[in-house]
Amino acid sequence: MTDGQLVRQALAGATPAAYETLVRRWAPRVVGVCHARVGRAAAAEDLAQEALLRGLRALATLSDPEKFGPWLCGIASRTCLDWLKKSERTEVSLSRLTGGSGSGSGSGDDGELHVAARGADAAERAEQADDLRHLMAEVDRLPEPQREALMLYYYEDCTYQDLAQRLGVSAATVNARLTQARMALRERLVDRQDGQDKDKRVRA
């Protein structure tokens, strides 16, 4: 069933299930949009929740039900911008992007990446969790076009064509942005690994 059909059903009061289908269908993308905009997972989840609620409550004002998705993503973007302005995080965000202070730890947002460090593999698993947490922090520091493409891709596991339509660019550009993002991440992870190796040698 299309978004437009679901929106009409929801507005007609036919079934609450229409609201649920819309929310479950679009939640990953809205969280992805918010994450790409503000660069912090926990904040993104709160903002996505707010944007989804705003969208549902304003559903009757949507002029073209078929455009529910782009409309909702627009609400999510505006919600994030409001948040960034209100909390004066724009400059913080810029410093994060330029590799300045405030990056690296993932701001404690990724608690779920911690694994129980027990048993024989404890050290190794803790190290893996640390690597993944660092990886997410580096994702947050990517330039916005690359970060947006990467986040939507991994949040939703969608095709280049889907992403291209969502971002308003060609599939080739999606391909290029994902490639640049992965290469940048690889470069930064290698730099980090080199730094850790050096530290170990110094300690030894």
Added chain:
Amino acid sequence: MNCEQANNLIGARIDGEIDNGHVAALDAHLAECAACRGVVEAMTAVDADLTRAFAPRRAAAAAVADRVLSQFVVPPAAALPAPVTTVHRSWWASWGRPLVAAAAGFGLAVLLMRPWNDTHTPIAGAGPSSVPVITVANPVGQLSLATGAVYICPPNSDNWRPLESGGAVQAGMQVRTGPKVRCEFKLSDGSEVRLNADTRVTLAAARRVEVASGQVFSSVHKQTDGAPFVVHAAPAETTLTALGTAFDVTCAPGKATLTVVEGSVKVDAAGKQNDVVRGGEALTVADGHFADKRQVENLMRATQWVDEILVMKGRDNPELARRIDDIFAQLGHEKMWYMQAQEVRRLGDHCVIPLTRYIESDRSKRTPDDEIKRREAARIVADVATTWAIPELINLLSDNDGEVRYAAAKALQRLTGQSLGRRPEEWRDQSLMSCNNTIAQWHAWWEQNKSHFPGADPDSVKPVELFKAAVPKDKA
């Protein structure tokens, strides 16, 4: 193939998106290039790590949905919004500024888009309001847009009735358009089928269209289960099978012409001959035999009739945006190849949009000679750009070619007095990857400072003024 191109193809292969036509070339490059073999290993590892790292994020999104649903109170039934029948002309607000800039030197783009043509107004409901809407049990699609009356008829019947805009169509239903009427059906699988004037088809099933006569453009939605999308051109007894692609079919008695815009299409001519037609190619089938297979130089012009439908879909329509970009890229290509550089320069900032679209398009990346032309185009853009083109120049900073980045950085320095800590020469001499942070800074800088550059924000320009400026006097 250079390493940057190979890297993109490596990414596409990891994502299962590589075009079959590129596999052999990539493998040949990898056989010779140890560095790129290392990239394969590195990118595969990063992809695996990202997939693991995002797993909790996807779970978090599901939890967000749960919280929203627990907090949201379903309101009482609201009035259905009125059917949308107006054309979103506000796309001029964002497209207009560049279009106007281009109009003086490149009026063809405006002519192609024909924004002044009032026949774009869709007609919801093809006949008198007393005509009942046909309700169907299992629709294969619905009429999403039409420029005039569209008629449907049950199978094996001659009982033609007008179809309301938004009306659903059952499997097996025949559809026809009259003179000067074009329309689009959104099929239940997400594919879009557009009918030109004087066209007659049968929507046989969700992914099967039978064309009796006229012209049909199919924009096929890729399905994860690999189900084929089939168009049967009855007059030429030709079956076209597509997977995730866009193509155009014209049928005349005993003859069908296929033009593939994206992806590829398998062609079976009456069981006698078969072939695969790829994006940018056209094939004519006559009397059950392949008559002519050729490259199409200007795909957008070959399928220009579709533009009338796309314009109705509003400015946010990415397909329209891509087509406009391609038209400009084609114009830029022609200017660079058929005019002296000095003549192009004399057009001033009117040439900025066509030339930047040309630089960004695949048209400027086909041969070694193209590289020279696109660098020349970048230098011209850098010399003639004015403040409204700052966002275009910032986009060029992400170009794979250092010379293009250098030209864009020089122009940005000239127009804004800023370098954001990176000299133009560094944009040329250092890798694109090392430029990423400064690119992000430029985007952020522009968001914060664009209000200081009057006229640089397209949304600040009134559409009516743009319209008057862009439309030739004899049409206004």
